[in-house]
C-alpha cells in the first residue's frame with residue numbers, strides 16, 4: 001500500500017550542453033566508421049563534448065542553476081540535491097557535494113545516485129519520496145555526465161554513441177488536489193546481466209594501473225546488440241507499469257521523453273505504446289547518448305520550446321547499465 005501526504009511537482013527545468021561538438025565526420029577521422037554507418041543505425045549526427053577543465057560538476061551546477069531560476073527558487077531554499085552520474089569529477093567526494101558549493105545550496109543534503117542511463121529516473125524516484133512524505137519541501141534532481149572522459153576513443157562500437165551534458169529539475173511540495181506532479185515511478189534491476197555493459201577497471205576490484213591503462217580497461221565496454229534487445233523489452237514493460245500505476249492508459253500520454261540511446265530503440269518503445277513519433281521528444285541527433293543527463297536535457301528543451309504544456313501527461317522512460325530501467329509519469333503543472 002503506497003501512501004503519500006503530498007505531490008512532488010516539477011517547478012522548473014534547466015539544462016547545459018558544452019559548446020564543444022564532435023560530428024560523425026570528425027569520428028570517421030579517428031576510427032574506422034562513417035556518417036553513413038552511424039546515422040541510420042543510431043540517429044546520431046553529432047554530440048557535445050566538454051572541454052578540458054569543464055567537469056561533470058560544472059555542467060551539473062549550470063543545469064541546476066537554470067532549473068532553480070526557472071522555478072523561482074533560491075539556492076538556500078533547496079533541502080535536498082541528488083545528482084545522478086556515472087562520471088563524477090572524482091571517486092570521492094560525491095559530485096553533488098561539489099555542485100552544492102558551486103550553486104550555493106547551503107541548506108541541502110547532497111548525495112549521488114549511480115544507475116547509469118536510468119540514473120535520472122532513480123534520482124527522481126528517491127527525491128520525490130522525500131517530498132511526498134513531507135521530509136523536504138524543495139529538492140533539486142540533476143543528471144550530469146562527462147561521458148567523453150570514460151569513453152574509449154579507439155573503440156568504434158562505443159565511441160560513436162556518447163556525449164556530454166547535464167539536465168535538472170526542481171521538485172516542490174504541492175497539495176495532492178493540485179493535480180500536477182509526479183503521478184508514478186517504477187524501476188527495475190537485473191544485476192546478473194551486468195557484464196553486458198560495464199567498466200572493468202578503476203574501482204576497488206581492479207584499481208587503475210599501468211596495465212589497465214594500456215589495455216583500455218577503464219572505459220565503457222558494451223555488447224550493443226544484446227543491450228538493444230533488453231532495452232526495447234524492458235523500456236516497453238516498465239513504461240506500461242508506470243502508466244498503469246498513474247491510473248492512465250497509453251493513449252492518455254501526451255509526450256514521451258525517453259532516454260536517448262538509439263533512435264531505433266526510441267521508435268520501438270513508442271510503437272509498443274502505440275504512440276506516434278510526433279509525441280516523442282528526441283535530441284539524439286545532436287546530443288548522442290548523455291546517459292543520466294539525457295532525459296532532463298530533452299525535457300528542458302521541450303518545456304522551453306512550448307511543446308510540453310500545463311495539464312500534459314509526460315512519460316519518462318530509461319534503460320541502462322546494471323542492468324537498470326525505470327519510468328515515471330508526470331502531470332505537468334501550471
Ligand code: UT7
Nearest residue numbers: 032033037117156157160224225227228231261262319320
Ligand atoms: O544507454 C543504454 C545503453 N546503450 C544502448 O542502448 C545501445 C544499444 N545498442 C545499439 O544502439 C546498437 O547495438 C549499436 C548502435 C551500438 C550497434 O548497432 P548494431 O546494428 O547492433 O551493430 P553490431 O554491433 O551488430 O555490428 C554490426 C557490424 C559489425 O561488423 P561485422 O561483424 O558484421 O562485420 C561491427 O564490427 O558493424 C560493425 N561496426 C561498425 N562499423 C562501422 C560496429 N560499430 C561500427 C562503427 N562503424 N562505428
